[in-house]
Amino acid sequence: MENKKVKRSEDYSEWYNNLVKNADLAEHSAVRGCMVIKPYGYAIWEKMQQELDRRFKATGHSNAYFPLFIPKSFLSKEASHVEGFAKECAVVTHYRLKTDEEGKGVIVDPEAKLEEELIVRPTSETIIWNTYKNWIQSYRDLPILLNQWANVVRWEMRTRLFLRTAEFLWQEGHTAHATSQEAIAETKQMLEVYADFAENVMAVPVIKGVKSANERFAGAIDTYCIEGMMQDGKALQMGTSHFLGQNFAKAFDVKFTSKEGKQDFVWATSWGVSTRLMGALIMAHSDDEGLVLPPSLAPIQVVIVPIYKTDEQLEALNAQANEIKSALEKRGISVKYDNRDTHKPGWKFAEYELKGVPVRLAMGPRDLENGTVEVARRDTKEKESLQIQGIDQKIEHLLDNIQQNIYQKALDFRDENITRVDSFEEFEKVLDDKGGFISAHWDGTPETEEKIKELTKATIRCIPLDAKEESGKCILTGAPSNRRVLFARAY
């Protein structure tokens, strides 16, 4: 495998592209904008799915599945939704191919034109609320707490693996409630679920906040989000949870009879995270040697590499390694023992560093004599020689320690790179020289946000939920403001 060593400090973007390719995570496909998620990348995504799915179920949600296609007319039913999503999408117009009579392979059969075009779902609010209409009559039918794991398509013009692709995988929760309060509580609950997952599983600290009107989901009353900081100081929106009010219920005429016998429109939320999280995971932790994975998402948590010259040595090492392997596996740790004779230890070391395996154990004949093993951790690159006695427990603690350390490192970096500024001059200077998140006053208008974006490419990432009341002046217009918001350039 050719591993072009571009450093993060030289070209962050190129470093990312190379890493995704060299670590066998994903690649571009023959279809413009669509990716192939390779087995190693998919194994990480599967671990993410399991952790998320468990949390969704623990909070009372069930999975279901709705159609891939959305009739074109559905998109128009919610006015702002169509503005946001109808623009760049894959449109199915025909349902048959036929053999070309002039011998040019197959062509679209003009006779097989659909009466109404179908859109490959960019998100499923419309088809789902059209379905909920038939499921909801009374308050007894509420709440509906569903999630769907699915692929969606948004015809992006400039794509990057995981971060922005025409097709991506995601989950989308769609809930229906009898009251506004209950729907808002659900929206916030799912934001907390996402934050917990990001911080405790992905080891990426996030800021929880509300989007400004410009950045709100098309069709939402409020969009809550978690924002992570990448190592280049740019922001990445890692998940959103939308309070949709009664917008979709009104668009699809979904009413219910309350306990008191009154008719009202149903309240809605939707929330989602996607394979974009793979991009966040890579960019938040990895280094010039390759991936750095938090143990909780590493498909292989521990790799054991034997170092030997003779077959007898290998045999003895095999026995010891397999013993360690099964002791670790009993603790629920995933282990790979790589005793292939086709590759040298040095090659293997580099390979598993590239793949982000959190712990590497190396053992040679002298280790066998001494009852020791060399333990190397991927995050800090520290190595030490440990007694094999009780190694399983030590590794278990080490993995916890690595998980914690990766998080702490990302947290320290993030906190060092949030800067409070009080003038537009300072704002531009910090943005260009230091980057990161900028905490600043804003007058609350979409126009000002738009203007700042035009001038600096920075957007309001969110109004943090924990933002304190504080009198100040908008950095651009000088108009009064009563709290700071977070700006950043973003993925």
Place this chain on the structure above:
Amino acid sequence: MENKKVKRSEDYSEWYNNLVKNADLAEHSAVRGCMVIKPYGYAIWEKMQQELDRRFKATGHSNAYFPLFIPKSFLSKEASHVEGFAKECAVVTHYRLKTDEEGKGVIVDPEAKLEEELIVRPTSETIIWNTYKNWIQSYRDLPILLNQWANVVRWEMRTRLFLRTAEFLWQEGHTAHATSQEAIAETKQMLEVYADFAENVMAVPVIKGVKSANERFAGAIDTYCIEGMMQDGKALQMGTSHFLGQNFAKAFDVKFTSKEGKQDFVWATSWGVSTRLMGALIMAHSDDEGLVLPPSLAPIQVVIVPIYKTDEQLEALNAQANEIKSALEKRGISVKYDNRDTHKPGWKFAEYELKGVPVRLAMGPRDLENGTVEVARRDTKEKESLQIQGIDQKIEHLLDNIQQNIYQKALDFRDENITRVDSFEEFEKVLDDKGGFISAHWDGTPETEEKIKELTKATIRCIPLDAKEESGKCILTGAPSNRRVLFARAY
């Protein structure tokens, strides 16, 4: 819930449709031919997925993900593949909608026409082999053992929930090998995995066999299959495993260098099962009261229903029920305690029968006094009163017993409904009067098979793997045959 009670014996097809609807498994969507899989149906599908996925991984496969879209030209590259799949498919021709200037909502933007149309994947051999081309250079890159969980679209004209829908969910395995023998061994191994899953998890006995040329997968050298018998005697193909030879490697020019330094085309297999299995599960076991689920696929394995008049009674029952519930859960059994006061016990009994919950426990105040509980099994509808003491172990055994009994019942039915016939007259008579599978001689030609299909609507389901050598004469043409094949009318 309205539960129209059509009996299996009256109208099998209507019984099936009602059951899918009434048991909350799935429903038709607003998009022609596409279904909504409801939470209860999806929970069963999730259990199927877990069991299959575990088996795929245990046999060395990893999951990956390939694009939803296939460039039109890819379909034409394998001659017989295009014949089989290019006919009825969803064709994406445009990538943008725009607001209609005449105020008619949104319309397809004629400026946004794709240079080459994209097909929503009906199956992924072409896009995957186009990708494998870049992954395979030498024998060291082989085998590739991948699986994908995905949605696919085939524009079926007549659809039925789960059995035949335009969009369905499935898994498709795609493997690449250095030798023909290895690929054939993989094909057969996956057939065994499917048979094991069908019999031991779904409790549906299957016949393993090879398809005749007429029924072969478009692009395969050989299609292996498992065939189940439904309660109306019709066959349902439950899974297929294809030996693709070098067809796709040749179509996409995928060569490798062997150990000996020779260039050769790569050998391929593909294999899949789909949400069609939901249809098989329902039709193989269920009865006029509703679903009958094997415990290994039941989202709820045991339901506990309290029978009470006063709040004090309910309180005492709650305590006892929760104790039983947690004892069962410790054994890995999924339990629902339904003490809702909005529904009467009789309603609950009917509801959980409809939903196919394998075991129902009912308890009233007298049971508490006696330390007993009423245990009802869904499959035989037998009830008995058992001591609560040690109930967890008894239920665990009962669930095993039910799993076994459901399988045995289906097996007995299947075996009773395989008939050997030796003339066409008898063939037609058995097919019309008794149904089921017919074991008969066939001259081995596609023409004869086609003719029999035209005359009787029966097709060759498979040439069983265990078919014995036996001289005979084709029931239609009288031409010599050396083994019997299985005919049936099929879903």
